[in-house]
Each structure stands twice: as structure tokens, then as C-alpha cells.
Amino acid sequence: MSHSAPFSTVHIKETVLLHMRSVYQWSSRTCAVCISSSVKMAAPVDLELKKAFTELQVKMVDTQQKVKLANLQIDQLTRVQKHAKLTHAEITTLPDNTRLYEGVGRMFILQSKEEISNQLTDKQKTADEKIRELEQKKLYLERSVKEAEDNIREMLLSRRAQ
Template identity: 90%
Template sequence: MRSPVLLKMAAPIDLELKKAFSELQVKMIDTQQKVKLADLQIDQLTRVQKHAKLTHAEITTLPDKTRLYEGVGRMFILQSKEEINIQLMDKHKTADEKIKELEQKKLYLERSVKDAEDNIREMLLSRRAH
């Protein structure tokens, strides 16, 4: 039978570990959801880039005097070839910048979960040592 002093010390340690594990679990679930969202956003931005690139490639083959129209809501506006090319390049550039930001965000999230796991691992090892 354990002495009352040991039981009193073991209970706070177990509660502390339990709390740390539950916090880690919540953090991991939250991070996994954020990483999935970032992946979806990256996929969507990649499609935007691909669309802009293909449209740009098609437009460059057209003669300079070709009448081009930009879709705006339910209507179409006559635009110059140069204007449409500029818009397509801006779209591509903006998507590229957002993809880089999302990749950085994913790295940060993954690193923070790894740090939390390492902290719990250290806590467990220190508990076993005592």
C-alpha cells in the first residue's frame, strides 16, 4: 500500500500530464484543420495560376487588333490585348505571393505542433526519472 504522501504527489502530476495531453490533442486537431485549409487554398490558387497562364498563352497568339472582352459579372467589357495581359500577369503574381505565404504558414503550424509534442515527451521523461 502506498503512503498518503506519494498519493498526493502522484495526483497533481497525473492531472498535469492529462491537461497537457488534452491541450496537445486540441492543438493538433486545430492545426490539422488549418493545414488542410491551407492546402485547399494552395490548390485553388494553383488552378488560378494555371488558368491565367493558359489564357495568356492563347492571347499572345492572337493578332494585336483582335477585339478582346473581359467578363465582369453578367457583362463583357471591351479591353485591349495589352490590358488583359497585364491583368493576367497580376493575377498570376498575386496567386504566387499568396501560395508562398500559405506555405510559410503551414511550416509554422507544423513546427508548433512538433514543439508541443516535444514538450510533452520531455515532461514524460522527467516524470519517469523521478
């Protein structure tokens, strides 16, 4: 998001926090202030905004955790993919009659160069597919948070228009 927009993400978060504080302070005051009719009319809107802000905050924290997890998984898969690529590059330089062993637990199994090459290629492909899936998941999560922010922005604008 550019900072030239009327509402940046930082501005919205600050506005949300300020409004949540004011709603909390307002709700924690004594009911003597609630006698005037104008405050009584504002109470449902304030409670509605408070609920929306609370939901947004929970959603943002949850989404941030999911995005961090996706980033960690992407990093790990990138390392696996790079390792498989480097190993495959080394194997292709070896003569065809070279004895190659695959590590399985605490033992090693003799396999042909072609089999190991195919396994490494498959490992690269599956890692690439999983990385793409995780990137799509991250985009979806970021889009859902943006939609929630936009909904709250609309709510704030409609409240200001009243």
C-alpha cells in the same frame, strides 16, 4: 520524422492516448486508493500531464483543420494561377488587332490585348504570393505542433527519471 528516432510522432501519439486513458481511469476510481502517500504525490504530476495532453490534442485538431484549409486554398490558387497562365499563353498567340473582351458579371467589356495580358500577369503574381504565404503559414503551424509534442516528450522523460 524517421522511424529510427527513439520517439516517432506515431509513438508519441499512442503514448499520449494511452497515458490519457490511464489518467482518466485513475481519476475516475474511488478515493479509497488515494490514501497511500505515493499516489498522492503522483496525482499533481498526472493532472499536469493530463492537462498538457488535452491541450496538445486540442492544438493538434485545430492545427490539422487550419492545415487542411490552407491546402484547399493553395489548390484553389494553383488552379487560378494555371488558368491565368494558359489564358495568357493563348492571348499571346493572337494578332495584336484582335478584339478581346473581359467578362465582368453578366457583361463583357472590350479591352486591349495589353491590358488583359497585364491583368493575367498580375493574377498569376498575386496567386503565387498568396501560395507562398500559405506555405509559410503551414510550416509555422506544423512547427508549433512539433514544439508542443517536444514539450510533452520532455515532460514524460522527466517524469520517468523521477
